[in-house]
Amino acid sequence: MTPRHRATTCPVSARPVLRAVRRWATSPSMPSTSRSPVDDAGRVDPDRLPALDRGTILCLQAGEVNTGEFDPFDRLIPRAKAAGAWVHVDGAFGLWARATRARRHLTEGIEGADSWTVDGHKWLNTPYDGAVAICRDREALYAAMNADASYAPSNIDAPANKGLEFSRRARGIPIWAALRTLGRNGIDEMMSRHCDLARHLASELRADGFEILNSVALNQVLARLDSDNKTRALIETAVNGGKVWFGPSSWEGRAAFRISVTNWQTREEHIQNLVQVLKAAKARVDDAMVSPR
Incomplete structure (x- = not known):
């Protein structure tokens, strides 16, 4: 990464997004952050989107934390991809709309993003510290999370190379059980x-x-x-x-x-x-x- 990297979020981003940006800001690359203008419902306004480039992470929301509204992914994501930006979707609770027939349309275009996050403990009613992070580019995920060492052979599929923690309990089991049970x-x-x-x-x-x-x-x-x-x-x-x-x-x-x-x-x-x-x-x-x- 270089000092020109920056994150662009909406004014009322969820706390985990802001925490992640602050964590990133402690790195030597010291990225800048900017807030994208939004409309009256808290949705990012495509007509006022800041300039994007290959050094930008555009953070969008599936379910604004107060209004529950969705950013217009079908307009924003193609613009971001054309500029070479990375698009992350914070779908803490709202990404589950994708699994419903009546409200799936709210997520139209969301499949074009680079990464997505969704909680289990909110709408799926699983234990509090369980969530899902999805990254389209496994090589990019490995490069960011790589924990290989001289005493541990390289392995892109090693659990330690897919997240910040080296070891963790099986948080995914309650989420899997809920999905399996509900269907x-x-x-x-x-x-x-x-x-x-x-x-x-x-x-x-x-x-x-x-x-x-x-x-x-x-x-x-x-x-x-x-x-x-x-x-x-x-x-x-x-x-x-x-x-x-x-x-x-x-x-x-x-x-x-x-x-x-x-x-x-x-x-x-x-x-x-x-x-x-x-x-x-x-x-x-x-x-x-x-x-x-």
Whole structure:
């Protein structure tokens, strides 16, 4: 690598992507980073994409962490490849859309990338530290991860030459077991059900005066009340009730909360229970804060 290498990401990249870039930045090559302009939904805007070259890694997202949206791969990846750039897709949870019939179109063009990552512990419901990294070019992967030594014969297929760790437990077994048990149809059913439940949740909240900040393309619902103070108070009120948990977030400088429907057990009755908790919390917050701030 040379000092001209750089990574181009979107403004709200997932933490593992940013951590990987920071790790890279400690190397002698000291790459630069830039943020690609995005649209209102957090998707990289092809018309404002920074200049790319052979020294660039373009990091795209399958499932933006707040909105669940997908970058326009069919427009971005051909441009990146024409410039000689490497394209990585962070598909932490969203890459699973590729396995569904109804939402496969969201990933159109994604097959043109050079590498992809997807978690098992989110949507597949496997143990926390299991994930999958896929690299198109096995020689490039070997060159980056090569741990050969004088006392260990070279072997491109050695597990130590496929990742950062020299030794590790068999994290892939729970992922394999889940895939084997569910099968293609089982994965499609579970994830499609979650997406439908997310849309139902958004509809119920919108009808009660919540502002829904995303299009709910996948399984994420990003919502808020009509002020930052009310939104933060609602989160505290709902979570302190002990029946639900969800975390705070922010979108375009405004306080929000994000609900991700991912548990294999989640059914409509659970969403209705959540709706009732949120409506009750909103009523309490509205009573306590007569005028928005």
